[in-house]
Amino acid sequence: MEIYLDANATTPVLPQARAAALSTMAESFGNPSSTHGAGLKARALLDGVRTSARRVLGVPGGRLLFTSGATEGIQTAVLSALLALRQQREGGQAVPPLLLYGATEHKAVPEAIRHWNAVLGLHLRVQPIPVGLDGRHDLAWLRGHAAQAGLVCTMAANNETGAISDLDGIAEALAASPALWLVDGVQALGKLDLRLQARRIDYAPFSGHKLYAPKGIGLLYVRDGVPFTPLQAGGGQESGQRAGTENMAGIAALGAVLQALETGGVFADHATLQAHRAQLAAALCEAFPGLVFNAPFATSLPTTLNVAVPGVAAQDLIALFDAAGVRVSGGSACGAERAEPSYVLQAMGLPDWQTASAVRLSFGAADGADFVAEACARLRACGEALRAGAVLDEAARAALEMDAPAVRAALQAATRPLVVDVREAGEQALQPAVGLAGEQVPLSALAEALPRWCALPAATPVIFVCRSGRRSAQAAAALRGQGHANTWSLAGGLAQWTAA
Template sequence: MIIELYLDANATSAVLPAAAAAANATMQDCFGNPSSSHAAGLRAKALLDATRAAARRVLGAARGRVMFTSGATEGIQTAVLSALCAVRERRLRGISCGDLLLVGATEHKAVPESLAHWNRLLGTGLELRTLPVDADGRHRLDLLRELAPRAAFVCTMAANNETGIVSDLDGIAAVLRDTASPALWMVDCVQALGKLPLALDRTRIDYAPFSGHKLYAPKGIGMLYVREDAPYTPLMCGGGQEGGQRSGTENMAGIAALGAVLGALEAGGTFRSHAGLLACRDRLAAALRQAFPDLVWNAPLAHALPTTLNFSVPGRSSKELLDLFDAAGVRVSAGSACSAAKTAPSHVLDAMGVPPARSAAAVRMSFGPLVDDAFVDAACARILDCGRALTAASAPAGLQQLEDGGASGWLLFDPAGRECIAIDPPLALAPRIAADLRARSCRLTACFDTSPGAGGADALGELMAVAPGWPGRPTAAGAPESIALGQDLLVRNGNAFLLGRTDGAGLPGHAVRFVFGVMPHEALIAATVLCCHRMGEPAVSRPGADALPEDGMHLDAAAAHALLEANPDALLVDVREPPEHAAGAARLRGRAAQHVPLSQLAGQAAAWLDGAARPLVFVCRSGNRSARAARLLRGLGHAQAWHVSGGLALAG
């Protein structure tokens, strides 16, 4: 099993062993309620006070409020509520306090959504305005200077979670001071702790939220700093804990763990220095450049945290790269973890003016200050392996499916992968198809759309200098138009195109394996696979085949292993793409998998259906593609098709 290398520390971190030990000791031995007056409560109270004192020293906050929260989101909500309540009260007293809520364009979505939420609930009627950033991701101080006199509340961040770009906080403070802005100021310091020097007492910052799980403390614990004399309204009232600032019995295990992290920061020796982190980042950056020569940095390293890299590889989607890294046991992400399930471009990179295609394809690699040289050595080696896997992946042969926006296109390759015919190539994928064919020295002999006006063939033909349209010619007098591809023949039949093995004189009807376009099912033989490109219809179907239900299709790893053991003829099939397989071959509890990429499954399915039906168990990284594979086979009438639910990620 591949040892996991975790490079997504901006999303969350492992728990420092000393922090885990402190949390466990607190749960076992110092479990008293710090509000209780007996000895157990007093011991808990002493721990609470000691951790707060350590936080003040680390944050440079001898004055003001430092309270423990459940995390940054609660801290942000509390700061926003406090600021907006203060604005409303000042207005009621006739005090001019601005009419704008200014939020940095690259802020975490928790900030603008909190502003909109409380602005609506409190009825403050302030205008929510975005403060743009420049191409380097730093706030436009010239525009801030124009807007600052009208600002009631300004929200920026110390360092961006996606790009690592460090804000010019001194510049922002200077603008607010020079313009005599009435604005209160919140700075999201989630990515700053342990990575940037902090001296909050010496700043103009009114509110600064922190989150423990970004720096080796458990999830569910955070801090909020509130400057002395800054307005404050509790988000939660009740028992009066935290001096009446934040009610609810304190999370003593989380506080103890955070205290251990703060203690390590104070003592030194546990975490790498800024210079040491820069050296680690430089090594990772060099490995990435070597592995992916076309790589483009999406944020200037000179202005970024020493722990964050954000990049794109032209022609490769972020999902492809994430799958590739995951296959090699390297955990990275595409932008913010909070929006990873969404496939839209990054709002952070969009705000910086990064082209949409590059923004949507961005990958973030981040590590924490606990990193050591052995980890960086291993990470660099794996990155280079990923680069080799991407370039060494074998050329496809036979039939390859392409998908975009619910429609399917098809590439037909000769056995050597040197010649290709494109049928209904998706318009959006034309540049990618062209780049892949050129990289493989594969000649495009024909490209056409089965439905006029689709446009994909025109675009691909222009890129590959091939005249789009059906170029087939009769093979003999009276014979239908056809194109030879190896020992196969692609023949036109009205609005359909038939592919099969030629007998030398033509294409016998019984030899047709695939049909593209529209053809009546009654004219097809049962062994034929119909390949459709239209949205809303199955991409692959078979004449007369009844789609089978999905009941029982989903197996956990143990059930899949048991099925494979009970059926000696059963086949375990890895449907990940070739670079992923090259980066790390799939195994299920010691059993190796045959590799058939999902994009080539339609071609292989015909062979499985023609022979004796054998049990098929599909597997991929997460279970999504394997479920599609099992569904495809069941849709073609193959009853013994299953997949490993949760994929290799949960297989153990």
Template structure:
């Protein structure tokens, strides 16, 4: 496997070697409880005090306080609780406090969630109000000026985690100069990247998280301005001068101290000029590799370590998959929201078109990045572009005939399936259940391979159905089913090979197709790939554990040398991979239905071990084959991400 290129620094970073050493030393030699009064405890306390003083100098806190905690989320919770408790006390004493809890529309979700949580628990009944941002992602100061008289608490950020856009903190502070509102600034992305002089601002609270800058997870800091109200989130033994009870995370504090020392002493992290140069190199490679790319934040208003971009006709998942195949780690927005696969609320707030917010990719690196890594990243970006071109996913001149897809092709979006029936000799295509959101992708794919659309039909309303469609050596016959549903039968002569249906029950096809014809549904909930009437009747091998770990795979390959590894990643992912490891058959999951008949009809059925990046797609493939009666179908559990070494076995 090629070396991993990690470009997701805004989500988390590796741990600085000096930080690892400091944590180990703290656990080995400085293990005392800093609250103890004996020499071992005093030694631990002295180490902690050194780190705290270093943090105060770096952040320019003046007479403000720094407390250690578990990270930014705890810091945000503490700041919100402190501010809202103070507001309740002021209101109870008859003091005017304002009625609005104002937060930036592009804030990390931890902020509005914390505001809503404590507002409800404390019974304040204040109104949560989003502060809009402009097209560049910066806070609308005119809107803030209008809200300031009613604002009780204002939450903004130093730099945005998705776009890298740097906030105008001076402008925000000036706008709030006459307001009594308390002010929190999320400084998570600012540590080590922006000059911070907190003591000379009116910022009341500023949370930090160590793992965003080469410290371990589970350690962070909260700045509290002198005189700002404070309510402990955690009460108990009175540690951290009563600000946050609980025995301190000494290993984490020591590690964070090593990072802060590197910042203060210089020489470890790249200066801004080099970081800007790295970003320019990455941007140039992205422009060359991905025609039509659009960057979603202005470079002159963003951190030099963050690029956020969208590519017409490509989803963020497709881009993430091809980068991941090339061992380049990027993300689609915030790590905390990545699993939800929703459009970026940050880009939505900036007023960007829906296609850009739903297909955005974030590429970010830390100030420890090296020129060697950036150069290699640029080479792999260009490799990804070549892979996407060859697969017809980029709008480029027609691809070679050798790469043209043929047979049945499945495209899925939000649980809905679109099916393309492709006849390579005639270069004709029938589209079943076209989805508008996939239109550009389909048009680009067909155009790049020289296909023409013979017909577009729908299983929901029978649109453009007719009686039959002839294209190449195939015929597509239309069948009306119950409840205004329709089916389309792909035939070669009188033989029905496939039936495509929407939401109608399988029983509606009984008597109309052979029991062993493959049925391709229009919804994920009905079937992820394909099935048959016979398989649905007997229930297949559902519930059987089909997953193999690395050890089980090694044993299977040793016992069955004829076993076949099947890569179900898309062709552009496979093309982006750096060659190496055991040979595998290429059958993208979107093409699985085209290969199933050959496997089922084979005289011998050797073990098939499907694999992909994470194990999700390969599990669907193995389940499909087992359900159709292929007893030796398996999936590599965890995929390449967890078991990459397994694929090199017996190479």
């Protein structure tokens, strides 16, 4: 059983949502712009989902259009706001010189601001709003700069830490400001009441795949009377607000999720989610003495825990969890490949060791009590593995490594080495270890195979391989500890092997 604790990156698709998408593809496949029966049936479905979305978001007025996801919604909102500023300038009006965004925003926001600021030739000053140790915006700073801002972007809840923004405080700080206000509602959908109209929020993008709908479907709310420019022009779909034939299967799936939010019974309530977080937090503290939480629970989403273990790098902790079938991340999935310290935690002013060791665990509102109990058991097992030496420091790892040329030479030697791929089966299928034929034993099943490998002749090298070289080093350390000294790990993992 896989314990998936990376729901802030994406969620599985709700069974009802899968069924709705398949039914739509089979039975309601018409183009909603067509005027015949099949088209009218599709149009009715589309309108019904939009009406449901208005109820869930509490927005009887304003624009509400379907998008491909939050990034498109953000691009549309930023383009709309900045084009309005350019038109003001061209009309001889003074334009506020600042474009502000929260220092912990998802990269999609500042990158969109910089892009359209340059493309439209505005060249206004783009500046981050500082945050405190709790990840919340510095409202005093914002009040001091609000009068000079033409656009302010703040997320409702942070994707890495779960920190919930003080939207009422931000609204008060912007009360006399000319700025348009964009609130990224991605992590808030189904978890927080955003009160979009009461707070006079101008733009709010949402993404379906963060709440059990498929990837490729989202929503953008635009308040009545604020500037709007379509990002896509063409056939006039979405009342001319977003060209392109609508993603009917995705819309139907999103509709099923919205219906589940309205009717209840599928998603846990806030109190239950808090109880689940408390169980996970207790298991983490038991498993890893000295562990710290990087955001206070009192002002964070109950579905997100961001932690750091002193002396253990994030990638080592992720590999340890992965070997136990627990899927976590070091932060935003969009920046995972760079393996850099979290800019979110750096913006919060946390110490370097915390930003380098931070790991995010996030669960979904549909995850039940049995799932949480199993997750806690796995986390405790990971703690036991860590205490048994499953995580190595850099010096210990280096002593076990054999680089790609040396491995190639070993494969051509008279005494053939045994090569063992310790990745999970799914990883092995996606990226075969070309030129390294041997056994495939996931790290999670290593203990059963160790006695057999210990019985090999001392002259037979055993070379473990994995994606990055971290899990293979753990395997090599385990086998050496059992007495087979001629044991190695492929340095740099399969990425280095492929490059060589």
